[in-house]
Amino acid sequence: MVILGQSNFRLLVTRIRCLGWLLLVTALVTACSSWERDFEAFQIQVKQGVDPQKLQDWAVPIIQGHNPKYQIPKEDIPIAMVDLPDFLKKLSPSGPEMAVLCKSDTSDKNVIMIAWGGGFGHWGLLVGEPDFVASNDNSKSVVRWVDGIYFFKQTR
Numbered sequence: 001m002v003i004l005g006q007s008n009f010r011l012l013v014t015r016i017r018c019l020g021w022l023l024l025v026t027a028l029v030t031a032c033s034s035w036e037r038d039f040e041a042f043q044i045q046v047k048q049g050v051d052p053q054k055l056q057d058w059a060v061p062i063i064q065g066h067n068p069k070y071q072i073p074k075e076d077i078p079i080a081m082v083d084l085p086d087f088l089k090k091l092s093p094s095g096p097e098m099a100v101l102c103k104s105d106t107s108d109k110n111v112i113m114i115a116w117g118g119g120f121g122h123w124g125l126l127v128g129e130p131d132f133v134a135s136n137d138n139s140k141s142v143v144r145w146v147d148g149i150y151f152f153k154q155t156r
Contacts, residue, residue, distance in 0.1 A: 039123045039153045042091075042116065043143065046125070050087050052146045058085050059112045059127040066101060066110050076100035079112065092116060096124065104128065106135045113152075121155040 062079070079099040081089070089095040097117040104111045109132050115124035126134050130148040142150040 039151075042123055043145075043151050045091060046151070047145070049091060052149050054085070054087070055125075055127055056130065056148060060129055062101060062112060063110045063129060076102040076113075084114070088114060097122070104132065104134065105137050105140065107133065115154075121153060123151065123153040126150045126152050 066077070077100060079101060081095055081099070084096070084099055088099075096114050099112065099114045101110060101112055103109075104126070109128055111126050111128040111132060111134075113124060113126055115122045125145075126132075126142065126149070128134075128148045132148040134142040134144075134150040134152070136142055140152050140154040142152045144150055
């Protein structure tokens with residue numbers, strides 16, 4: 001049996017703590033960078049499998065049915081998964097986690113938010129009328145695809 005002096009024991013404990021922190025930071029950085037790669041892969045997949053005009057042709061009548069001048073939703077209005085176009089449902093084996101009609105976080109316009117989830121947050125599409133403009137806010141960052149349609153990522 002090895003007996004350590006008190007100073008050697010403290011040094012060993014300090015090294016073990018440092019190793020623990022290093023492993024934790026490495027795991028978090030790896031997970032976050034993986035999540036970022038998943039978001040980029042999602043954008044590529046959508047651009048290859050979804051016609052943005054067909055997406056807006058589906059979304060705009062729903063949005064216009066809730067004119068923001070008269071009917072801004074106080075709460076998100078769920079859109080049933082069965083009502084989503086097949087080209088959205090086929091983007092992942094289980095389909096999106098949720099789809100809602102909601103007021104945009106950055107304007108007075110109604111939009112449809114379609115979201116897929118991950119362990120570190122959500123990503124998806126914000127679909128509005130062609131004049132809809134989204135912008136980054138404290139919880140969500142956006143990437144423009146075409147006029148009125150944005151990719152978003154949101155950390156929890």
